[in-house]
Amino acid sequence: MAAMIGCEAFPLRKLFAAEASSSWVDKPMRWAQLTLVEDDPGKFDPKFWWDYFRRTKSDAVCLSAGGCVAYYPTTVQFHHRTPWLGESDPFGELVTGCRKLGMVVIARTDPHATYDDVKEAHPDWIAVDSGGKPRRHWASPEMWVTCGLGPYNFDFMTEVHREIMSKYRLDGIFINRWDGSGTCFCEHCQKNFKEASGHDLPRSEDRQNPARRAHILWRQQRLFDLWQLWDSEVRKINANACVIPNTGGGAGSSLDMKRIGELAPILMADRQARRGLAVPWANGKNGKEFRATMGAKPIVGIFSVGVEEPYRWKDSVQSAPEIRLWVADGVANGLRPWFTKFAGTLRDERWLRPVEELYQRYANWEKYLRNVKPLARVGLVYSQQTGWFHGGNVEAHIDGWYQALIEARIPFEMVHDRKLDQVDAFKTLILPNVAVLSDEQCEHLRKAVGRGTSIIATYETSLYDEDGVRRKNFGLADLFGVDYGGRTEPRMQNAYLAVEHKRAGNHPLLKGLEDAPRIIHGIARVEVSPRREFANAPLTLIPSYPDLPMEKVYPPRERTDIAQVFLTEGTGRVCYFPWDIDRAFWEVLSVDHFHLLRNAVEWANNEPPIVTVSGPGVLDVTVWRQASSMTVHLVNLTNPMMMKGPVRELLPVGPLKVRLRMPEAVKSRNVQLLAARTKPRVERSGEHLAITVPSVLDHEVIAIDI
Numbered sequence: 078m079a080a081m082i083g084c085e086a087f088p089l090r091k092l093f094a095a096e097a098s099s100s101w102v103d104k105p106m107r108w109a110q111l112t113l114v115e116d117d118p119g120k121f122d123p124k125f126w127w128d129y130f131r132r133t134k135s136d137a138v139c140l141s142a143g144g145c146v147a148y149y150p151t152t153v154q155f156h157h158r159t160p161w162l163g164e165s166d167p168f169g170e171l172v173t174g175c176r177k178l179g180m181v182v183i184a185r186t187d188p189h190a191t192y193d194d195v196k197e198a199h200p201d202w203i204a205v206d207s208g209g210k211p212r213r214h215w216a217s218p219e220m221w222v223t224c225g226l227g228p229y230n231f232d233f234m235t236e237v238h239r240e241i242m243s244k245y246r247l248d249g250i251f252i253n254r255w256d257g258s259g260t261c262f263c264e265h266c267q268k269n270f271k272e273a274s275g276h277d278l279p280r281s282e283d284r285q286n287p288a289r290r291a292h293i294l295w296r297q298q299r300l301f302d303l304w305q306l307w308d309s310e311v312r313k314i315n316a317n318a319c320v321i322p323n324t325g326g327g328a329g330s331s332l333d334m335k336r337i338g339e340l341a342p343i344l345m346a347d348r349q350a351r352r353g354l355a356v357p358w359a360n361g362k363n364g365k366e367f368r369a370t371m372g373a374k375p376i377v378g379i380f381s382v383g384v385e386e387p388y389r390w391k392d393s394v395q396s397a398p399e400i401r402l403w404v405a406d407g408v409a410n411g412l413r414p415w416f417t418k419f420a421g422t423l424r425d426e427r428w429l430r431p432v433e434e435l436y437q438r439y440a441n442w443e444k445y446l447r448n449v450k451p452l453a454r455v456g457l458v459y460s461q462q463t464g465w466f467h468g469g470n471v472e473a474h475i476d477g478w479y480q481a482l483i484e485a486r487i488p489f490e491m492v493h494d495r496k497l498d499q500v501d502a503f504k505t506l507i508l509p510n511v512a513v514l515s516d517e518q519c520e521h522l523r524k525a526v527g528r529g530t531s532i533i534a535t536y537e538t539s540l541y542d543e544d545g546v547r548r549k550n551f552g553l554a555d556l557f558g559v560d561y562g563g564r565t566e567p568r569m570q571n572a573y574l575a576v577e578h579k580r581a582g583n584h585p586l587l588k589g590l591e592d593a594p595r596i597i598h599g600i601a602r603v604e605v606s607p608r609r610e611f612a613n614a615p616l617t618l619i620p621s622y623p624d625l626p627m628e629k630v631y632p633p634r635e636r637t638d639i640a641q642v643f644l645t646e647g648t649g650r651v652c653y654f655p656w657d658i659d660r661a662f663w664e665v666l667s668v669d670h671f672h673l674l675r676n677a678v679e680w681a682n683n684e685p686p687i688v689t690v691s692g693p694g695v696l697d698v699t700v701w702r703q704a705s706s707m708t709v710h711l712v713n714l715t716n717p718m719m720m721k722g723p724v725r726e727l728l729p730v731g732p733l734k735v736r737l738r739m740p741e742a743v744k745s746r747n748v749q750l751l752a753a754r755t756k757p758r759v760e761r762s763g764e765h766l767a768i769t770v771p772s773v774l775d776h777e778v779i780a781i782d783i
């Protein structure tokens with residue numbers, strides 16, 4: 078795997094020294110993080126932690142070093158030693174002990190806050206709000222929020238990182254909260270932004286405001302420059318080290334994942350737990366989002382052991398089943414686990430055993446968790462530029478598809494929209510209202526369809542150019558076979574779809590809807606005019622009609638000829654829904670919409686699936702190739718607390734029948750169930766293996782040596 082790091086898919090990697098290819102990044106599989114608090118020195122027991130790291134078979138650790146608070150005898154001016162430091166060096170002591178355990182050791186810094194004396198000496202290091210006032214820290218009011226894009230980070234934190242690397246020669250430095258805290262109006266930000274863009278700092282969030290658009294891009298460039306500065310300074314001292322900023326995410330994240338994927342030799346996905354109405358597959362989704370641009374490079378999934386809600390009970394302990402399920406979904410989706418604990422002194426020890434059990438399990442499974450590549454054939458596209466320049470509820474469209482693919486048990490990957498020229502691993506690409514697409518991106522899609530890739534697109538996909546400016550017509554009108562009709566209906570009330578059984582015959586899109594004369598429509602639609610005749614459209618429009626008073630609730634027209642799905646069978650297939658089926662599914666979860674979403678993928682894919690799983694329950698199914706094995710992960714999400722945690726207990730499902738198509742004519746040898754520690758019943762017929770899994774509690778892995 079280490080050899081993959083320098084592969085040609087990541088040419089910008091060369092911006093950084095090439096040493097990382099011989100580096101440590103691919104070795105660790107189980108990470109630990111100990112973030113000390115100010116009063117830990119002299120109070121916490123390092124031996125307790127070394128013992129816990131040993132018992133959990135943790136092979137890498139991230140330890141607090143500096144930034145807001147220094148845990149070593151720093152000599153950098155204004156770098157605040159903890160008042161409890163005295164003559165001690167708790168950071169150095171922890172580093173030495175962890176090295177004796179053979180662990181990879183990286184330092185953690187956090188530069189986002191500082192103290193009065195720093196503000197006195199360098200008022201320009203402090204973040205300034207839109208009213209021109211320096212910003213107090215929202216949670217620790219004796220502190221100040223620092224500017225992420227000015228000299229505090231570029232000069233002061235560079236010194237801090239140099240000192241930490243010189244003194245301890247660590248494997249890397251992980252930097253938390255490094256990218257500022259909202260738009261900063263300090264003198265440096267004003268001047269630098271004006272020089273770079275010609276604009277004053279934007280005061281509105283309107284994405285069509287040229288200053289806002291310029292700021293979205295300028296801020297990114299500052300942060301990439303900062304990352305590169307820190308990384309090169311640290312590598313001058315230790316060529317095998319690297320700087321890992323805490324960054325990355327999906328369509329709603331602010332830093333370009335494509336560049337991040339090119340720059341980072343390893344990355345941490347920091348989605349610590351569920352909060353509010355979060356689903357347990359959200360952890361796996363993070364893994365897929367990162368992998369879309371990181372490729373085969375290691376991705377680590379940070380999970381906390383506490384209750385992660387806006388009230389931030391940072392000293393709390395989450396239920397053990399919740400931790401297990403959250404981490405399982407990450408691991409099944411290629412994340413290497415990283416537990417994080419704040420404070421060296423524990424006030425509640427209930428998390429220790431569940432994490433130890435999980436880590437021992439993953440240590441036993443290690444050979445089968447060293448994935449080479451996923452074998453999914455469906456790609457779900459996410460578009461940061463749609464988030465940046467178009468806005469709207471970009472995630473809801475993605476999440477609707479995500480939930481449907483989970484329910485349908487179809488393995489899939491996520492695809493970054495700026496990598497649409499590298500999609501040959503996929504048979505089908507899904508474009509969930511990817512509104513913003515450049516002409517070049519549209520051309521990549523056109524070529525992919527010409528090579529046999531199928532696409533499914535919804536709603537306003539390709540209706541806006543790369544600046545978020547609306548086009549006269551869809552960029553992909555030729556693929557969809559329809560032109561934009563000039564009108565968008567953003568909020569439909571009481572609208573339906575007629576299911577055209579007679580006209581469409583037994584069209585596979587209508588599987589599961591055989592007895593449905595009509596189903597609910599979505600929430601928004603665009604008017605389109607077909608470029609050619611679409612005979613036998615399976616769905617047609619029943620327009621909105623009154624929903625009150627009840628005497629008025631009848632449609633003036635029982636049906637229309639206005640098609641609401643457009644299917645084209647060429648080299649690759651194209652399915653276009655001129656409405657927001659995905660976002661409506663995420664909001665309403667109508668099973669009729671689920672049938673359409675699943676059927677659309679099966680129709681578009683038009684090949685035997687890599688794996689099918691039959692039996693009860695909701696399962697996240699992923700399929701992987703390792704150096705000399707294949708694995709099928711089954712994560713059991715079946716739970717009354719699935720759509721809002723925390724899970725109270727794990728409820729087993731089974732038996733499950735798994736039918737796996739062996740690719741590339743590989744022969745299977747030994748087949749095992751890693752969690753059950755048994756050899757399952759396996760029937761072979763042609764290229765298929767049929768495996769019976771008697772029961773899955775939280776996470777089972779079918780491991781096939783090949």
Ligand SMILES: [Zn+2]
Pocket residue numbers: 203204205224225226227261262263264265266
């Ligand atoms: Zn600033």
